[in-house]
Amino acid sequence: MISPKKFAGALSMLAVAALSLSACAGGLNAKSGGENAGGEGIAAGATKEEYIAAFADMEPIELDFQYSSTNAKSFSAQRDLEWAKSVEEYSGGKITIKAHASGAIAKPTEVPTALSDGRLDLAHYYTTYEPQEMAAFVDMSTSLVQLPSSPLVGELVSHAVMMEVGFNTEEVMANYEDRGMHVLHPANPNGNTAAICRDKKDSPSEWAGSQIRGNAAAHEVQAKALGGVLTSVELAETYEALERGVLNCSLQSTATANSVGWLEVAPHIMIPKEASFAPGAGGLVAGATWDSLPLLAQQLMFDRMEDYVAGEDFNAVASLKIAADTASKQGGELGFLDEDSEAAIAKSNEQLLEQVENSKHLDGKAVNQAVADSIAKWTGIAAELGYEEKGEVTGFADWYEGSTDFSDKEYFKPFAERVYEEIILPQRPQ
Numbered sequence: 001m002i003s004p005k006k007f008a009g010a011l012s013m014l015a016v017a018a019l020s021l022s023a024c025a026g027g028l029n030a031k032s033g034g035e036n037a038g039g040e041g042i043a044a045g046a047t048k049e050e051y052i053a054a055f056a057d058m059e060p061i062e063l064d065f066q067y068s069s070t071n072a073k074s075f076s077a078q079r080d081l082e083w084a085k086s087v088e089e090y091s092g093g094k095i096t097i098k099a100h101a102s103g104a105i106a107k108p109t110e111v112p113t114a115l116s117d118g119r120l121d122l123a124h125y126y127t128t129y130e131p132q133e134m135a136a137f138v139d140m141s142t143s144l145v146q147l148p149s150s151p152l153v154g155e156l157v158s159h160a161v162m163m164e165v166g167f168n169t170e171e172v173m174a175n176y177e178d179r180g181m182h183v184l185h186p187a188n189p190n191g192n193t194a195a196i197c198r199d200k201k202d203s204p205s206e207w208a209g210s211q212i213r214g215n216a217a218a219h220e221v222q223a224k225a226l227g228g229v230l231t232s233v234e235l236a237e238t239y240e241a242l243e244r245g246v247l248n249c250s251l252q253s254t255a256t257a258n259s260v261g262w263l264e265v266a267p268h269i270m271i272p273k274e275a276s277f278a279p280g281a282g283g284l285v286a287g288a289t290w291d292s293l294p295l296l297a298q299q300l301m302f303d304r305m306e307d308y309v310a311g312e313d314f315n316a317v318a319s320l321k322i323a324a325d326t327a328s329k330q331g332g333e334l335g336f337l338d339e340d341s342e343a344a345i346a347k348s349n350e351q352l353l354e355q356v357e358n359s360k361h362l363d364g365k366a367v368n369q370a371v372a373d374s375i376a377k378w379t380g381i382a383a384e385l386g387y388e389e390k391g392e393v394t395g396f397a398d399w400y401e402g403s404t405d406f407s408d409k410e411y412f413k414p415f416a417e418r419v420y421e422e423i424i425l426p427q428r429p430q
Contacts, residue, residue: 037291037292037293037294037295038294038295039058039294039295039296040054040295040296041295041296041299041429041430042054042296042299044299044303044425044428046303048089048090051090051091051092051296051300052090052091052092053092054296055091055092055094055095055296056092058094058294058296059094060093060094060095060096061091061094061095061096061293061297062095062096062097062098063095063096063097063098063121063122063289064097064098064100064105064119064120064121064122065080065084065097065098065099065100065120065121065122065123066099066100066101066102066103066104066105066106066111066114066120066122066123066124067080067081067084067099067100067101067102067123067124068080068102068124068190068282069101069102069259070101070102070103070236070260071101071259071260072099072101073259074255074258074259075190075255075258075259075311075314075315075318075319075406076124076190076255076256076259076315077101077259078311078315078406079308079311079312079314079315080099080124080284080308081099082307082308082311082406083304083305083307083308083311084097084099084122085097086304086307087300087301087304090300090303090304091297091300095297095300097122100120102124105119105120106119106120106123108125108126108129109126109129109130111123111125111126111285112125112133112179112180112181114287115180115181115285115286115287115288116179116180116287116288117288118287118288118289120287121286121287121289121290122184122284122285122286122287123284123285123287124282124283124284124285125181125282125283125284125285126215126280126282127141127175127187127281127282127283128141128215128216128217128280128281128282129215131217133175133179134175135175135361136169136171136172136174136175136359136361136362137166137172137175137176137186137187138216138217138361139355139356139359139361139362139364139367140165140166140169140171140172140187140356140362140367141162141187141216141218141278141279141280141281142216142217142218142278142352142353142355142356143165143352143353143356143364143367143368143371144158144161144162144165144276144278144279144281144371145218145275145276145277145278145349145352145353146276146349146353146368146371146372146375147161147192147276147279147371147375148274148276148375148379149192149271149272149273149274149275149276149277150389150393151317151320151389151393151396151400152317152387152388152389152396152400153379153382153383153387153388153389154192154276155191155192155313155316155317155320156313156317156378156382156387156412156415157375157378157379157382158189158192158279158316159188159189159309159312159313159316159419160374160378160381160415160419160423161371161374161375161378162186162187162188162189162279162281163185163186163187163188163309163419163423163424164374164378164422164423165187165367165370165371165374166183166186166187166283167183167186167423167427168370169362169367169370171361171362171363172186172187172362173186176283176285180287180288181283181285181286181287182285182286182287182290182291183283183284183285184283184284184285184286184301184302184305185283185284185305185308186283187279187281187282187283188281188282188283188284188312189253189279189280189281189282189316190253190255190256190315190316190319191253191254191255191315191316191317191319191320192253192271192276192277192279192316193216193251193252193253193276193277193278193279193280194251194252194253194254194257194269194270194271194277195212195249195250195251195269195270195271195277195337196242196249196250196251196252196254196257196262196263196266196268196269197210197248197249197250197266197268197269197270198242198245198247198248198249198265198266198268199248199268200268200270200332200333200335201249201268201270201338201341202338203338203340203341204226204227204338204340204341204344205227207226207227207228207341208227208228209227209228209229210223210226210227210228210229210248210249211228211229211231211246211247211248211249212226212228212229212230212231212247212248212249212250212251213230213231213232213233213238213241213247213249213250213251213252214230214250214251214280215235215251215252215280216251216278216279216280217278218278218352219251219277219278219280221348221351221352222251222277222278222345222348222349222352223251224348225344225345225347225348226341226344226345227344228248228249231247233246233247233250235256235260238250238260238262239260239261239262239264239265242262242265242266243265249266250262250266251277251280252280253280253316253319254269254319254320254322254323255315255316255319257269257323258319258322258323258326263323263326263327263330263332264330266332267326267327267330267331267332267333268327268332268333268335269323269324269327269332269333269334269335270335270336270337271334271335271336271337271393272336272337272342272345272346273336273337273342273393274342274346275342275345275346275349276345276349277345278352284308286301295429298429299428299429302424302427302428302429303428305420305424306416306417306419306420306424307409307416309412309415309416309419309420309424310409310412310413310415310416311406311409313409313412313415313416314402314406314409314411314412317400317402317412318400318402318403318404318406320334320393320396320400321396321397321400321404322404324396324397325397328397333394334393334394334396334397335393335394336393336394353368356368381415381418382415385414385415385418386414387415
């Protein structure tokens, strides 16, 4: 087996004429990511058997992948690992992806360097951890406070909008590409953000002085609006900080809260009813070895993103149901912010959208409009496909119709297929 760092030389046996293939798909990613080590491509929609046959004469490829979580059993890790496994299987074993837990090869802020120097070939990158280096991304993600926070449709729409607006915002793509990263997914949260707290808070007075952890720049404005103070605590230290009362709350997805056990010490989950907390999104990226991969391998990674999206949707929605059940068992509950606190978040979001509009890093007015348009589009698609809220978030555990078994993601496949067709396919390397 040879590493991708030496792969370009081994590909000389492939048809040289294929090097003339151009990136003719419509997306920014396909246009800017057309470089590859050559070889014949394959038509979109190819079956597993067709992919295996196409890989038959190819030299083996080995890739190092740092996935999104320190816990391999978390839904976000399973999403990443299942995608990697499917790439291996569709290549007939010609691609081997060695998986490493988050932080095992590189700390979150070291991922771009590790992708550049070859320690990693693929990674989940926590983009919001580097707000200065990813300034356009941060402003785009701040605009996502427009997203709905409902437990089913809101989650599905949020994931689609982040991907669509991310791929189609040139400055966001440039943030990645200027640092040597090639984008497979520009913005994927673990789910809509909730306030995970030690104690229930029923009024603004109960938020006053609260020490609140966040993972997005916009959370400073939102924490202040609640009457709290944003505090920097590393993810790995948050459980103990909540347990000891050093932290009162963390603005985080319930998926993360589940995977690291926070609900044992902070069982009160509060979400806005209409407004939204800003998401703390990451991205799925490739590094310096991307351009040494054959076109066929690049296409396969994009084509398997349909399963990735289904896993992503499952991660967010099923985690909310599990969190609701867990919180109840721990003496807490899943519920809405009180009316006054909700109003404070809504007002802070107006301030955040104004900041985006005045951004120095991207066309903020256009991005705010693109997010609004994408929300309307994907809300309509979700309704068209039969997804609907059948009750309040407080009873979500009772009315959610999907499975909580990660191997059963059929419930999300119609939506994931639509995301692939409308967002991913135009980005597919050609």
